[in-house]
Amino acid sequence: MIYCPRCGTANREGSKFCNDCGQKLGTHTRIKCPHCGIMNSVQNVFCDECGGRLLPAPLDASGAEVGPPIKGLSLPTKASAPEEDAPDESEAPEAAGDMPAWLRALGDSWSDEPGAGAAREEGDEGDEIPDWLQDLRASIPAEEPGEGQGADDDVPDWLRELRSPAEKQEAELLAPIEGHNEGEDAWLEDAEQVEEEAGAQGPESGGGELPDWLEAANASGEQGEEGEDEGPAFYAEGEAEDAAPDWIDEPEEQREPPVAEGEGAGAPEWLAALGLPEEDEEEGMPFSAEEEADEDETPAGLDDEEPEVPAYEEEAMATPEWLVALGLVGAVEDEAAASGHEEPVEEEPAEEETLDWVDEEEIEMSPEATAMAPPPDTLGMPEAELPDWLEALRPPEAEAEVLSGEELAEAGEVPDWLVLSADDMEEDEGLARADIPGWLLALKPLELREEEDLEEETPEVEEVPEEGGLLAGLIGTLPVEMLIAQPRAVTATGGPELPSADTPQARLFAEIVRRPPESPPKPMVQAEVPLIARLPLWIIYLVLIAVVTVPLLIGEPVLVRRATPLPAEQSLYQGIESLEAGSPVLVAFDYDPTTSGEMDVLARSIVGHLMDRQARVVAVSLLPAGPATAEMVLDELAQGRAGDADGPDLLYANLGYLPGQVAAVRLLGESIEQALPRDFQATPLAELEVAAGVTDVQSFALIVELAATQDTLRWWIEQAGTPYDVPLSAGVSASVEPIARAYYETESRQLEGLIAGVPGAAEYEALVSGEDVLIGPTAVRLDAQLAGHLVFVLVLVVGAVARSTRRNAGRGQ
């Protein structure tokens, strides 16, 4: 995102102009490391590759770094006057910087105060400077200017501890800066020259503590006695002359331009950003041209957050009163090219190659802009959020110190509605994205939401363990199924949750919600869905019923289908054909009325063939409702068969239900008499002619399993067929076919034969009848099934097309 320096609107990466106000945006999105050349994020202060400093840090005369306090390790630090960072001043931009643009926009629109929008980094489009900035201006002279470590006072202890090892080391490295004569770059030589010209000011002059633009003002001042403590006097608009800082009273001869003309290389970024376009052109340094020429190599922080503040420009054109009063104007204007110079001393400056990133940003700073430039902290540089790992390191007390929002509110720097009380902060200590409550996040525009935000809102699919089958007990075996099982629409939640931070808006909202109605509420009229809106659904249902019913009503196959039996079907057929008349066959009716529509067709095909072959059918079931279902089919098939004249008992025996599942099958393998001493009619097994001579599973010539679920199929294969080496065939539901095929496609043929579903039954009937086309009632059912499936497919395809078309139309609009 590139935030507009004028209005704060967040624009897409690569945008050249603000989508909201048209302001030209910086195009640099990366910053090149001067040491290793690696491109880094604009939020980096140090290089990701070599650790080198990416942004220049000001040095005092001793070479020690006194530059801007790094408020966050990912902050694109701007040079600042180190001493004016009173805690309450530094907090304001920090808090503002933490806020995304959309939130700032919300804050501006909601706040009653005109200055509430001051949470933005820069002033609004008006002429006036935000209140917080004016407050800063007014308050700074009254403060005791810091010393070399003044800026560090604002840094929380925990952060200083984190920073200190690296920076101390860096300061040690940079201390003997005079020794950098060999191979120094031009700007570095200039910086050295400046030091020499500055003479003995050294540490006393505060040159190391003050930015160069301030030194320029210092040099052009009329008088001064001391040069140390009044660094932030540039804000002292309207101050009396006697209150002028001591450095202004320095002798004229000491106010030499600290930097050679044209060498604005070392200007701090924020200062460079203030460079007026006109002046750039006058100085022959078309900044925009450079931008276009070397987009990639220019430090992005210099452009992306370029605070082209109209308010500053206008005020810069109108010379501040305090500057006029001090008589600095003329001198400062003469030294325009020399102002605003701050040596970007590198940690380990490259000795041979020129730092191109410095050259590209040579910007002449106008003294007016320089004089009016607020300290970088108050420029509202968007201070990036601390990285998570750093947040984790933050001790509680440090956090409280950083987030003293109430003080900010008192200073008018942060709108009240954004301020959390201390108690709230204690309660919400653990919130990483602390200041934005959930109800406010809900207002975040969709286009600005990041992926993680969307992921958070994505409803999680609760994965339940499989309840049956091979995968019983496993969790999440088929996530798609869980997606289907999700409710169609998320029910509307209640009202927005009130944030723990009791903001004025939240209080007002709660008050309105709790307020009793002025008049008795009118009864809600339940909006009725018009009939026409429900029509498509009913049309689908009616069409489905019609296409399924019509073939059944016709009673004859509508389509002519050629019989193409599969090998498994042929194997089953041949296995039954090879049975001798009177051979006992065990048929397990392991289905109930729920699946009887499909399974009865299979049962009729196989058992009918068995009865035709005069086999003795002994039926059992592992399901409680199985025997009743089997009785219906068996009785129907027995009617009109060969042995019907002597009674159906000669054709089959229904032994009924056997509880115990796996154990029951195993028990049948050991002893049928022990497992089922009576049949379904309560007749003793010994009295059943069909079961004569049957003692255990091995007594049967064939076992036929009619399985609607894979579990019973496995039980019979594992506990009866394979262990006792009895031929086992199966007629299974189409849903069990994938599992059943695995047992058929084995070398040892754990399944001798297999038919599956209504199509398998139709093929089997064709085999039995010897026809080469599918005929009979099963073929009729197959036609009905085909019609239903076609409707199903059409609904899916048409629905998908309609949905896609509607979505595209919505995007087009």
Added chain:
Amino acid sequence: MAALKRVVPTAIAIAVGLLVLVAVFGSIPLVDAVAVYLIDAAVIVAAFAFFLGLLNVLRVHGRKIREGGANSLYSFVLLVALLVVLALGLPPLGNQPSGPSQPAVQWIFQNIQLPVQAALSALLVFLMITAGYRLVSHRNLESAVMLLVALLVLVGQVAAGLVPVLVDVKDWILDVPTMAGVRGILLGVALGAVLTGIRLLLGVERPYSD
């Protein structure tokens, strides 16, 4: 005492497991007889579970009727139906058999239970249509693959004798990718069953005493 409670069930479980295992792999008549008895006991225990289930149904719905409420009527109907069927099936009426084969019970099954269950199952087609449509709305690779395979298998299932290509595609899906997955699952299940059996025999797994 606590140790006894843990040791005794574990010892019994290990002993029974070893006996049945020996009966499977050996042919010792005494061991076989004991094994068959143990398996028969398991079947009886499973049947007794139905009786416990019956008592639980009576208790739960009896409580709902006592508490009243909107759904108590359904509980009342359920208990009445249960008791009527039980009463019809229990006593032998003349030469009529008792139990589920009793003609009145059989009539209830054929004319009430079977149509109702079949109709409920038939409603699945509407659920499937709705689920398929929703699957389309979830635009991801899994949904797309599942939908495509489902459509191919569905059409191939009913295209028997009409469009051989579709049948061949369906058979290829079932014989190659599906078969690979199923065999992997079956191997995993078998290994898991072996491991669970070993853990039970070693007393590591004690589902009966937890």
